[in-house]
Amino acid sequence: MTRIVLQSADIGRALTRISHEILESNKGPDGLVLLGIPTRGATLARRIGALLSGIAGAAVPVGSLDVTMHRDDLHRNPTRAPQPTEIPAEGIDGRVVVLVDDVLFSGRSIRAALDALQDLGRPAAVRLAVLVDRGHRELPIRPDFVGKNLPSSREERVNVRLSEVDGGEDEVTIA
Amino acid sequence: MRHLLSTADLGRDQALTILDTAEDMASVSGREVKKLPTLRGRTVVNLFFEDSTRTRISFEVAAKRLSADVINFSAKGSSVSKGESLKDTAQTLQAMGADGVVIRHPASGAPHTLAHAGWIDAGVVNAGDGTHEHPTQALLDAFTIRRRLHGAAGRGRDLDGVSVTIVGDILHSRVARSNVWLLHLLGARVRLVAPATLLPVGIGDWPVEAGYDLDAAVAEGPDVLMMLRVQAERMHDAFFPGEREYSREWGLTDERLARLPATTMVMHPGPMNRGLEISAAAADSPASTVLDQVANGVSVRMSALYHLLAGEE
Numbered sequence: 026m027t028r029i030v031l032q033s034a035d036i037g038r039a040l041t042r043i044s045h046e047i048l049e050s051n052k053g054p055d056g057l058v059l060l061g062i063p064t065r066g067a068t069l070a071r072r073i074g075a076l077l078s079g080i081a082g083a084a085v086p087v088g089s090l091d092v093t094m095h096r097d098d099l100h101r102n103p104t105r106a107p108q109p110t111e112i113p114a115e116g117i118d119g120r121v122v123v124l125v126d127d128v129l130f131s132g133r134s135i136r137a138a139l140d141a142l143q144d145l146g147r148p149a150a151v152r153l154a155v156l157v158d159r160g161h162r163e164l165p166i167r168p169d170f171v172g173k174n175l176p177s178s179r180e181e182r183v184n185v186r187l188s189e190v191d192g193g194e195d196e197v198t199i200a
Numbered sequence: 201m202r203h204l205l206s207t208a209d210l211g212r213d214q215a216l217t218i219l220d221t222a223e224d225m226a227s228v229s230g231r232e233v234k235k236l237p238t239l240r241g242r243t244v245v246n247l248f249f250e251d252s253t254r255t256r257i258s259f260e261v262a263a264k265r266l267s268a269d270v271i272n273f274s275a276k277g278s279s280v281s282k283g284e285s286l287k288d289t290a291q292t293l294q295a296m297g298a299d300g301v302v303i304r305h306p307a308s309g310a311p312h313t314l315a316h317a318g319w320i321d322a323g324v325v326n327a328g329d330g331t332h333e334h335p336t337q338a339l340l341d342a343f344t345i346r347r348r349l350h351g352a353a354g355r356g357r358d359l360d361g362v363s364v365t366i367v368g369d370i371l372h373s374r375v376a377r378s379n380v381w382l383l384h385l386l387g388a389r390v391r392l393v394a395p396a397t398l399l400p401v402g403i404g405d406w407p408v409e410a411g412y413d414l415d416a417a418v419a420e421g422p423d424v425l426m427m428l429r430v431q432a433e434r435m436h437d438a439f440f441p442g443e444r445e446y447s448r449e450w451g452l453t454d455e456r457l458a459r460l461p462a463t464t465m466v467m468h469p470g471p472m473n474r475g476l477e478i479s480a481a482a483a484d485s486p487a488s489t490v491l492d493q494v495a496n497g498v499s500v501r502m503s504a505l506y507h508l509l510a511g512e513e
Contacts, residue, residue, distance in 0.1 A: 099511065102512055104201070107224045110224065144233040
């Protein structure tokens with residue numbers, strides 16, 4: 026049975042709130058870099074980037090960070106094609122990097138992202154923003170900004186649809 | 201993908217996936233930390249029964265950038281010179297736990313035998329076998345053409361409509377064979393130009409046009425002009441009267457270079473015989489992609505090793 030958890034308007038409100046929280050905790054837009062984890066994390070990072078410039082009146086660099094090559098389960102799955110990594114021209118050294126992903130589950134993608142970041146430079150701090158936190162962490166990783174906490178069982182599947190990637194309406198469902 | 205033996209085995213999507221992943225690998229080569237942990241704990245053996253500098257080093261750099269352990273094995277100074285067979289060598293590597301074997305061999309089909317004889321479980325990459333195939337060279341050539349034409353926006357694109365003229369010793373060239381299959385697969389129009397003695401029998405079945413006149417091919421202004429090395433070590437017959445005549449009829453001379461459109465890229469798989477199939481000015485001109493090909497070779501080989509060795513057993 027599929028249940029809708031967030032509708033398009035809910036997702037918009039959650040991203041707006043996350044944007045305000047990011048600005049609040051960083052005391053403004055200075056030194057921020059948003060890096061989304063492909064595919065949908067990168068899309069969410071671009072949306073949050075647009076919201077931040079609207080709120081703070083200054084452009085925040087947005088990029089994407091592919092973690093495929095750093096995953097710890099590569100040998101357990103068929104080979105997957107990596108997605109592009111695009112680091113903004115400003116780089117990440119000494120900046121506050123906000124990682125953006127759609128669903129936080131085991132935490133293993135974020136661990137891989139932290140490793141990938143290490144090869145790219147030395148940020149002043151790394152924060153984590155996710156649209157949905159569904160629990161079941163397998164590593165000591167905690168998000169700083171959460172769109173929705175969604176208690177789930179391990180067997181359930183959380184599905185995020187975004188119009189830029191999937192077409193149609195934005196939607197988060199659980200099945 | 202389990203082995204990479206021939207570009208004729210590749211599907212269009214597979215080929216494009218390798219090229220697209222090579223784009224990501226190329227961005228790693230531009231970073232301060234040129235290393236990915238992807239193949240940590242895996243062992244890649246470079247098994248070279250034939251001389252090579254750039255291909256062996258390129259594979260070695262590629263494997264090391266993916267954090268694999270690399271063992272270099274060349275026939276000279278090994279037990280092969282004592283008469284050890286390919287089977288015994290392979291079984292030795294198996295016993296040592298090799299995960300990937302990159303093989304170059306003077307006999308066409310040796311990589312195929314190694315992959316399918318059941319001697320080893322490792323993934324096999326053909327790094328050139330006799331006069332048969334050299335698939336990673338063709339992939340890096342296609343990657344170089346795509347990058348020159350489209351830059352970073354080339355991701356996901358094929359070579360539809362690109363005209364490629366391959367000139368020289370087609371008969372002995374594994375580079376030409378691999379390129380013909382791959383470029384045709386990606387939608388390019390391939391034309392071969394060579395002395396009649398250096399065109400293989402049975403070329404009628406290949407998806408190419410063949411001719412003997414380089415001046416006519418230059419006049420057409422192809423997008424890509426690929427000069428092949430005159431392989432002196434395989435020239436056991438009188439295929440052409442002399443080096444000067446070869447250079448005059450089928451070499452890219454300064455004068456032919458001047459007649460090429462400025463947009464034509466000049467490729468050469470290396471090592472070059474300057475003054476024979478390609479003049480020094482052509483080799484060093486802005487149209488030349490020779491050094492791009494070397495740099496792109498590392499990215500493409502990283503991509504190939506990733507797709508062969510990273511996934512589940």
